[in-house]
Amino acid sequence: MRFLLADNAGCGYRSVLRNPLGELMTGLSWGLVGGGEGSQIGFTHRAGAELDRKFRLAAGAFDIQPTRSRAFGAGLGLNPKRVYGDWREMLAAETRRQDRLDLVTVATPNASHFEIASAFLNAGFHVLCEKPLTTTRETARQLSEIAAASGRICAVNFGYTGYPMVRQMRGMVQRGELGDLRLIKSEFAAGFLADTEIDKNPRVGWRFDPEKAGVSFVMADMGSHALHMATFVTGRNVSRICADFANGVAGRRLEDDAWVAFRLQGGIIGRLWVSGVALGRTHGLTFQLFGSKGGLSWKQEHPEQLQWTPLGEATRILERGSPHLHAEAQRANRITEGHPEGMVLAFANIYRDLAEAIASDQLEHSTDSANWAFPDVEEGRHMVDAVCAAAESSAEGCRWLRLS
């Protein structure tokens, strides 16, 4: 299930939010689980969600420690009654409210996603869950079923899909501008695990513990973004996968580097490199796509430019905001080209799409391919499956494995 938006009446940040009766809506009510003091992703969610005034943070359980959660919520100026000591308290109280939350974002450690997201869905809330959806295939399957049964949105925050130029790439593929798709090269390789001191950092160390993190570290945390982008841009799922997990730093219990070959449906060749020990690379997400009629190249660190090389012609530098881009990219565009928009505005694009989907109550498939969407629970589940298959493949000496 992938939610597509039926109404593109508004364009850019000026789009007006209306409910199914056509009434103007402002300020959907939004809650956040996790993302408190010191959380970068929490800041990015808050800044992105509220940017368009379509959501307003109304409630939260921000920290595993109740007192810290309450202090954090107070600092944000929230109604103290809606700042909770933990997510269960929040679920119980918000379920009873008349002005209940329209959307709950789950930004807690990975192993808790399943339980929290399931509970809010079952209680009838729309949910945006941080990636990875869950840490096991079985919980991912269950969560997908729970979401389907609930009739609520269960989106997964592959946040880089909010960038206008990522949507431009998808738009070019959909219009056939690349011809037959041949090859994907995706990377997410950085150096934040190069210093072995980081293993002692409590925010990072547990990620190398299979009991807490599951079967994978960098493939799950970083690789799933880079692999999801391949599926998002092409609209095709992974059919086969083969991986070599390795440790640049000996002794770590889960991989800090992965080399992955895959195929998308239709035989598109996929190459993926993921690393945490690539010292000197700052963020390191890049995406290249090659077809019979042209090639694309994009880098997250400079997300406003997209290189496009039509077969037999010179490479073009497509700029976010320039008038030649497709409607999907224009819709996600906010300020004049040359003024960097950045990551918060990418998140804001996802939240805006969610707001419009919620407001329109149009939670089923749409045929309007010119509109854009947020990654959904099925995409989140597919990535969990792919990560698990990659770990198995590596353990079996790079054996090719099929994904169902």
Place this chain on the structure above:
Amino acid sequence: MRFLLADNAGCGYRSVLRNPLGELMTGLSWGLVGGGEGSQIGFTHRAGAELDRKFRLAAGAFDIQPTRSRAFGAGLGLNPKRVYGDWREMLAAETRRQDRLDLVTVATPNASHFEIASAFLNAGFHVLCEKPLTTTRETARQLSEIAAASGRICAVNFGYTGYPMVRQMRGMVQRGELGDLRLIKSEFAAGFLADTEIDKNPRVGWRFDPEKAGVSFVMADMGSHALHMATFVTGRNVSRICADFANGVAGRRLEDDAWVAFRLQGGIIGRLWVSGVALGRTHGLTFQLFGSKGGLSWKQEHPEQLQWTPLGEATRILERGSPHLHAEAQRANRITEGHPEGMVLAFANIYRDLAEAIASDQLEHSTDSANWAFPDVEEGRHMVDAVCAAAESSAEGCRWLRLS
């Protein structure tokens, strides 16, 4: 007068706003004049001002047409009573309110800045005025006097000063890391005026009309940013200036290209190029600073990186968010390095500094040089003087002129 913040207790986006009694404050009340439907700068102000929940948009006169202003305010979910048909109505009503606005941003056409900003200051509001402060030396002088008499903040939105790496440059200069400053090279050259069709666009065409725009187009609109950055980073004013205004497109009544030589106090050599006909350049603001001990290079289109070359050593790429930066840059930093922050977050830095200054009620000079500030009315006035002098110099065949 330059407002420096006395309290750096908070760091990054987590900084907590307290009033002079030490009480936690959230949600200063903010109003916007101009910046309505279709205004990119309006969006950037709204998104930046509210990003940290330190300001909350409470009132506005968004458009010169009252009905459009009201529709726009409604779309933002504002209280209809505080959406006004024009700025005079807003001034009158807000002056009477108990919960009056804490800050008013003026984002109207340049020629109206003086009247609007003066009126709000005289009524006791803090003001953030878009640049250029005014269009004549005389009105700039008057506004500076009005601001001084009011005891209120009159800040000027040289928004690029909100970028962490611009603040890093200033921090490096203040700590003497560049040694004796020798030379500045600043550019703001783009191609948006290359297509002569744009002269017919009502949003642009008036800017070539001396009656409406004053003595300069690109030097005033773009060059003042690039020249201000020279003064902001070095802490020195312009002492002499010499300019060649020219027209890449013949027949325009004001310049679309300018070549400016200047000196800062202390004899620092300045070079400035401004252009609107530099086809192929997207935004085009760059800044380079050379001293006896090192050189710096920064580009607005990739604002997260700063190149630093110590004398006799290899060039370093300093990344926003990396742990080695100075406190000023760290304070303005919000998300992990490698995830672009962009222009909205630069504006947010300026608004956060304003919020803290207003909350602390510490509106006079501070000796705490480790903290950062927003450009103030004196800086706005100095830029008006410099632009006028450049225009005169060009008219007199590139004669050198002194600034008082």
Place this chain on the structure above:
Amino acid sequence: MRFLLADNAGCGYRSVLRNPLGELMTGLSWGLVGGGEGSQIGFTHRAGAELDRKFRLAAGAFDIQPTRSRAFGAGLGLNPKRVYGDWREMLAAETRRQDRLDLVTVATPNASHFEIASAFLNAGFHVLCEKPLTTTRETARQLSEIAAASGRICAVNFGYTGYPMVRQMRGMVQRGELGDLRLIKSEFAAGFLADTEIDKNPRVGWRFDPEKAGVSFVMADMGSHALHMATFVTGRNVSRICADFANGVAGRRLEDDAWVAFRLQGGIIGRLWVSGVALGRTHGLTFQLFGSKGGLSWKQEHPEQLQWTPLGEATRILERGSPHLHAEAQRANRITEGHPEGMVLAFANIYRDLAEAIASDQLEHSTDSANWAFPDVEEGRHMVDAVCAAAESSAEGCRWLRLS
């Protein structure tokens, strides 16, 4: 066997060539097999070999067609008696001459390397053979034995090793500046096979024919460069390899894309991507190396810059020609930094090293690690083995294979 030069008396292009008696030598005599009309590699060899006046082209069999060979040699101003119709004629005649050639370069199609190089070595000539050394493991083994028995140099032209900054990387590794080596990422991916028309080009089409080209196209032709660089910079051989060969263009009989995982001796992780269908990439050779103390990144298209990130510090841009580089890089440096040297000068570095080795008659190992060398027959053979193993691994579903 790796030839290292004992005498670094000269530095840069000014180095003086002396024979073992210490007599000044100029103008070793050089012959070329292949590389005639229309051959880019022929031009690069000629320009590089003669650049330092250490070699002078004296003889050649430039084309498989005798008349074309003679016309080409005449155009170069050679003595017509030493322009031959084919390499056998050249071998016979040159063997008899008093002023016989000091070095013969073999730049013919891959399948003929073995026969030609063997014949010249057996006749006592020093040989520089284009890569790949041969097309089968067995011929590579035999050629290595023939070279050893001959007592002559049999170098292999992995030409990118002539770049100063590649030698700088090797120098940094040798001095331990990267700490423990962890990970290599090497790419050689371009788009020259994206247009299917090229399959009809007689210069390219045969490369997809297993009878003529052997077991591999892009891995052998491009991948061997990128993999050799890993061994050259680290001084370690490949111990294990695993590969996925694929076809971006269906129906080709040999791979046009390859994804290779490997390990170097000592467990260094290796990742290699090779492609001919990566449309938009011009040349596409890049090399990254990550250790416990720092990371390096280099791109052949901009070979003068090397990015170096020490652990915990900002990335440095090392420039060819700057005074801080190691002796190996300085030795290979010719003109002031900032003036690109390019590929011909990289070849010239290899020829200069060959000239000094020949002149010194010091053809055995040297302990002088501060000097640089040309890739030798063992390195050529190792690459043939690795390419063959990669092809086998891919055919067996990405099975890991050991190299002896």
Place this chain on the structure above:
Amino acid sequence: MRFLLADNAGCGYRSVLRNPLGELMTGLSWGLVGGGEGSQIGFTHRAGAELDRKFRLAAGAFDIQPTRSRAFGAGLGLNPKRVYGDWREMLAAETRRQDRLDLVTVATPNASHFEIASAFLNAGFHVLCEKPLTTTRETARQLSEIAAASGRICAVNFGYTGYPMVRQMRGMVQRGELGDLRLIKSEFAAGFLADTEIDKNPRVGWRFDPEKAGVSFVMADMGSHALHMATFVTGRNVSRICADFANGVAGRRLEDDAWVAFRLQGGIIGRLWVSGVALGRTHGLTFQLFGSKGGLSWKQEHPEQLQWTPLGEATRILERGSPHLHAEAQRANRITEGHPEGMVLAFANIYRDLAEAIASDQLEHSTDSANWAFPDVEEGRHMVDAVCAAAESSAEGCRWLRLS
């Protein structure tokens, strides 16, 4: 007088040299004055001149010290009889020889160019003189007259004009692809004079001495290249100029930084920045040209790429060697795109053009605009005039001066 080549029969490095009778010629005889031990420009001339085997170094006076000159010539393997102790000896001896030199390159200190070049021209030799042609307007005028009277070529080595992509820019202008030319932005700014220690270096220090260097340092040495490129690419001379010479390092007797406004014939706006104290810039020559239909941007440090932005379209990255370039660029192209050619091959292009001009004996204007040429004595003289006018303008407070 600008020499254009009548016969473009050959293409690329394969072009065959024929004399006016159509006979194949190889190895024109070439002599070098200056450029001995330690001279980078000498190496570049030697490598470039001989690269195509059209010139062969036959004689030289390489150093002001006779013994060093002879040692250097011996190291190059020259006939000792043709290695001279000084240029007068060389002139006398070579004039008497039957096999006299076809071309003499003058690469001595600037102040000696006039005397040496004049003497060789008067004796009937073709001359390639390093820039600047001379150090005074009067000697430049005289040399131009001497050249005209001699009927010999007097070329001036503005070496960057040998780059294929510079010739591509000229080709695009000539074909009208940029529409009406509006604006030039040229820079040559680097940091080699940032360290004040360099003033004590005998190779550099004299350049700050007006008695030895004339009226200018960086404008003459670097700025003349950047300004010449403006005239070369557009085919227009400078009509007016205005300059601010300054010293980043106080106390130097000639400028180390210059800011120059100018106009080309037809009113094209020119902006030029020259600096030696721009620490962190390695070489620093860049060239941008803007017209009504498009804009171009080129950087010497990455000379293979040219950015081209047609009005209203995305920027293209034109690559040297790609099939879409104009004949002038193709003619100057030697190896496959993506393999950097560099500076030596740019010089080689100029020497090849000289060889063909000399061989064809067609020393007058040609109407064949599709062919390319070397900068001639008139261009050298025009640059001397422009540099002198810039120095005068600066001394008079940036007064605009006309060039005749």
